[in-house]
Amino acid sequence: MKDKKVLNVYSEIGKLKTVLLHRPGKEVENLTPDLMDRLLFDDIPYLQIAREEHDAFAKILAKNGVEVLYLEDLAAESLEDSAVKDLFLEEFISEAKVQGDKKRFIVKELLMDFSDNRKMIDKMMEGIRKSEVKNYNATSLADMVESRYPFVVDPMPNLYFTRDPFSTIGSGISLNHMRTVTRRRETLFAKYIFKYHPKFKDIKIPMWYDRDEPTAIEGGDQLVLNEKTLAIGISERTDAESIEKLSKRIFAEGESFETILAFHIPNKRAFMHLDTVFTMVDYNKFTIHPEIEGPLTVYAIKKGNSNYIRIEKETEELDKALAKYLHLDKVTLIRCGGGDIVDAGREQWNDGSNTLAISPGEVVVYSRNHVTNRLLEENGVKLHVMPSSELSRGRGGPRCMSMPLYREDL
C-alpha cells in the first residue's frame, strides 16, 4: 500500500487531519510593558485563561477528527541523540545573542541540567531571567550598562502562533526567514524537527524556502488556495523578493502549483500578514477586511520556460480574479464586520478575518467577532466558536495559531 504522505496540504479548506499547535507557556508571563512592543504583543495575556482558551481550541479540533500535535513535544522528541541536542543548544544560544564564553557556558549548563528534554524545551521557550542564573554577574561593559535588563535569554511569547515560522505547502515546507529578531529563533524548532524527528527524518521533504535566506517571508502570508494556486502576501512581514525565490523553487520541483498570486497589502501592524485580512472558508467563499480592497494590488506569477517566471499585474476586481484562477463561476467575499467601518475595524483587529477551515464551509472563529460570525453563518458557513479574551492580546486568531500538516485532497 502506498505510504501515507506525512505532509499534504493542497488547499486551505480540505478536511484537516493533522495540525501543529503550541500551548501557551510561561513565556507569556515573561512579557512586561517595556517588552511588549519589541516582542510584538499589545497587552499581557493572563496565562491560565489563555491556556483554557487554547485547550478549547484543541478540543474543537480533536472532536472533529483532527490529530493535534504540539510543537514542544515534537521539538523534545527530536533531540534524543546527544550530539543533535548539543548542536541545537549551541545554535539556540548563539541566536539568543548570549555574549561571552562564560555566559554561554552558564546558560548551556542550566539547560543541560534538565533531565527531561521536554522540560528543557519549555525553559528555552519561556526565556531565562538573570535572577534564575546562579552567580550571574555583569562581566562585560555591555552587561553593566544593561544591568537592569531582566533576561539573559529572551522569552518567545509568539510561539503559539505556529502558522508563521514554517508553512506546509503541498508535500514540502517553507522554512521561513522571519522579519523580526524576536521571532527568528522560533524557526530553529522546525529546522530540527524536520531534520531529526522520527516522524520526518527519513522522508525527502522539499524545502521551498530556508531560514538562512536574506529576505523575509512568514507563514501568515502563505495561503494554499488549491492544488494549482497559492496566494502570498507582500506585507509588513514578507518581501516581494522572497515570493519570487519561493515561486521558482516550487515551479522547478514539478509540484502541481502553476500560479502564485502575490497580494500587495498595506504595510501596517494590524494587517501584518495576508491572513489577518483574507482567508478562505469554502470552495468559493472568502473573508476579507474591506479596508484592504481599495489599496490591494494582485500580481499573477506563472511558471515560464526552464527557471523563468512570468509576472502580470491583475486588472480584474478581486472576486473576478479569484473566480478566474480558481475556475469558479462566482466567488463570494464575506466582509469583516459587514463592511461597517467601525465593526470591521474592531473585529479585524481581533482577527475576525482570521478563520481556520477544518473542512469546506466549516471554520473555527473567535466568539468576540459576532458581527462577522453572523455573516459567515448567513452565507452558509458552519462555525466552531472558541473563546479568545486572552489569546487575542497577541494579535492572532485561529488560523495564526495552527499549522496544518495534513489536509485531505479536495
Ligand SMILES: NC(=[NH2+])NCCC[C@H](N)C(=O)O
Ligand atoms: N498568521 C498570523 N496572522 N500571525 C499573527 C502573529 C502575531 C504575532 N504577535 C506577530 O506579530 O508576529
